[in-house]
Amino acid sequence: MPLSARPPASGERYALSASLDNARHLSSLLRAVHFQDHATCLATASGLRVTVEDAKCIQANAFIQAEIFQEFSVQEESVMFRISLSVLLDCLTIFGASSLPGTSTALRMCYRGYGYPLMLFLEEGGVVTVCKINTQEPDELLDFDFCSTKVINKIILQSEGLREAFAELDMTSEVLQITMSPDKPYFRLSTFGNAGSAHLDYPRDSDLMEAFHCTQTQTNRYKISLLKPSTKALALSCKVSIRTDAQGFLSLQYMIRNEDGQICFVEYYCCPDENISEAEL
Numbered sequence: 001m002p003l004s005a006r007p008p009a010s011g012e013r014y015a016l017s018a019s020l021d022n023a024r025h026l027s028s029l030l031r032a033v034h035f036q037d038h039a040t041c042l043a044t045a046s047g048l049r050v051t052v053e054d055a056k057c058i059q060a061n062a063f064i065q066a067e068i069f070q071e072f073s074v075q076e077e078s079v080m081f082r083i084s085l086s087v088l089l090d091c092l093t094i095f096g097a098s099s100l101p102g103t104s105t106a107l108r109m110c111y112r113g114y115g116y117p118l119m120l121f122l123e124e125g126g127v128v129t130v131c132k133i134n135t136q137e138p139d140e141l142l143d144f145d146f147c148s149t150k151v152i153n154k155i156i157l158q159s160e161g162l163r164e165a166f167a168e169l170d171m172t173s174e175v176l177q178i179t180m181s182p183d184k185p186y187f188r189l190s191t192f193g194n195a196g197s198a199h200l201d202y203p204r205d206s207d208l209m210e211a212f213h214c215t216q217t218q219t220n221r222y223k224i225s226l227l228k229p230s231t232k233a234l235a236l237s238c239k240v241s242i243r244t245d246a247q248g249f250l251s252l253q254y255m256i257r258n259e260d261g262q263i264c265f266v267e268y269y270c271c272p273d274e275n276i277s278e279a280e281l
Contacts, residue, residue, distance in 0.1 A: 015112060016043045016075075018069045020107045022106070023093075026064060035060070036054050039052045041080065042079070050085075058268065061268075063264060082135065105123065107121070144251075152218060155187055159239055169190075170193030171193070174224060175192065175221040176190070177221045178221075180244060186202060222271075226270050230254075236256045236266075237255055250269065253268075
């Protein structure tokens with residue numbers, strides 16, 4: 001019987017149970033937000049959200065919709081727990097990267113509720129491994145309150161455009177300056193590194209630009225050390241939505257298509273650099 005089809009043991013009732021034919025779909029998304037050891041998982045009827053934060057300045061969310069799973073069941077309105085993301089990734093890749101072509105690791109994930117471990121059943125080539133990962137009380141998460149009504153500027157860019165930018169700009173710079181404007185330069189990325197200032201402009205009619213909705217000129221700086229973790233998601237993505245609100249908070253939403261053509265999203269929120277005065281901009 002396939003792993004995903006196996007029923008839970010008699011009498012056991014899980015707050016969360018889910019199965020995937022290919023655990024790599026989950027592990028690749030989790031690696032895109034793995035810049036801290038621990039993550040908070042929130043499961044609802046719509047799917048699973050895995051959140052990682054650092055220094056109350058940056059937050060990353062990986063969204064895995066319920067439709068991605070072969071089975072996804074949540075018995076409560078929401079199920080939330082904190083877990084070691086490093087251990088979870090080690091378990092998901094326990095069969096290693098040496099799998100034969102065409103083979104995949106099937107996953108069944110079960111969680112009985114508060115105080116219980118997260119149970120992983122992984123099967124590849126008829127071999128089943130069971131992992132129990134201790135869960136913790138979830139921390140209170142930052143609320144960036146990034147609703148659409150508060151967005152001032154938004155563009156959607158093909159990811160290759162942003163990948164080229166990170167390759168060309170001077171990453172010895174402490175900050176990345178982002179200018180978004182209804183007028184020229186429209187969308188500009190700037191760095192201020194050891195080799196001097198560098199600017200990269202994208203016109204609104206660029207082939208890489210899929211959508212351009214800018215209502216006012218904004219220039220904000222963000223610490224590159226905070227943005228660097230998001231390059232993991234950028235490498236996997238095909239499109240990126242870049243949004244800012246009135247306070248200069250930044251949202252980078254990456255659209256990621258897995259091997260089966262299914263769409264998932266990874267979103268990064270970042271605070272602007274408070275050390276930069278208006279005069280310096």
